Amino acid sequence: MRKITIAVDGYSSCGKSTVAKGIAKKLGYLFIDSGAMYRAVTLYCIHNNIIRNGKFNDTDVVIAMDNIHMEFKLNEQTHQSEIHLNGKNVEKEIREMNVSNFVSPISAIKEVRDRIVILQRKFRNANGIVMDGRDIGTNVFPDAELKIFMTADENVRTQRRWKELDAKGQKVTMEEIKNNLGQRDYEDTHRKYNPLRKAEDAVVLDNTHMTLEEQLNFALKLVQEKAES
Ligand code: DC
Numbered sequence: 327m328r329k330i331t332i333a334v335d336g337y338s339s340c341g342k343s344t345v346a347k348g349i350a351k352k353l354g355y356l357f358i359d360s361g362a363m364y365r366a367v368t369l370y371c372i373h374n375n376i377i378r379n380g381k382f383n384d385t386d387v388v389i390a391m392d393n394i395h396m397e398f399k400l401n402e403q404t405h406q407s408e409i410h411l412n413g414k415n416v417e418k419e420i421r422e423m424n425v426s427n428f429v430s431p432i433s434a435i436k437e438v439r440d441r442i443v444i445l446q447r448k449f450r451n452a453n454g455i456v457m458d459g460r461d462i463g464t465n466v467f468p469d470a471e472l473k474i475f476m477t478a479d480e481n482v483r484t485q486r487r488w489k490e491l492d493a494k495g496q497k498v499t500m501e502e503i504k505n506n507l508g509q510r511d512y513e514d515t516h517r518k519y520n521p522l523r524k525a526e527d528a529v530v531l532d533n534t535h536m537t538l539e540e541q542l543n544f545a546l547k548l549v550q551e552k553a554e555s
Pocket of ligand 1: 338339360361362364365429430433434458459460461462510514
């Protein structure tokens, strides 16, 4: 089968990374979680007082980008690629609520996006890549052979996120999560530069009532069709 580029976009917490990782594992493709990069920038801004008292100014964030070095490294135990920020593994820290609360406005800054998109495009290779995010099919890889647009019922997404955070020992209420998801979806779809939207040629995957196995079968069938066409 030909190796292709796969873009998985969609709303917050609808399981994009889980599906993207599953495809990558099955096919031996590289998996890149593009949201992790925006989260790492946000974490840096929190740690370095660029976000202070719930506020920041865009210029400070853009200047800080010169001091931010991000790379994905394979965790030998989990066989997952994990993000490192200036040499430190921050895979867990970037998922915390304080980062989730600021990542949408940080990712809306044009210069931040421009820099990150350059890095994201460099991951493309001849051995196949699956990248998940918000603008992969519309902006990062508009010529991706396969584009999947994921969505799910808001309450189901809230419950899934709560379970995920609870399993990691993070105590957050359902209400807090629901508000965060709603707020991020609104900001991500309404921002000026490369907002979240379904690419015209993307296939919709609504996984509200689907098991992971069903989702992977659905996606892998699409990959097969594209890779053999
Ligand atoms: O996928 P995620 O929930 O970890 O992404 C966090 C935020 O990063 C998301 O709310 C918006 C931003 N993001 C983006 O603007 N473009 C992407 N390709 C990926 C994420």
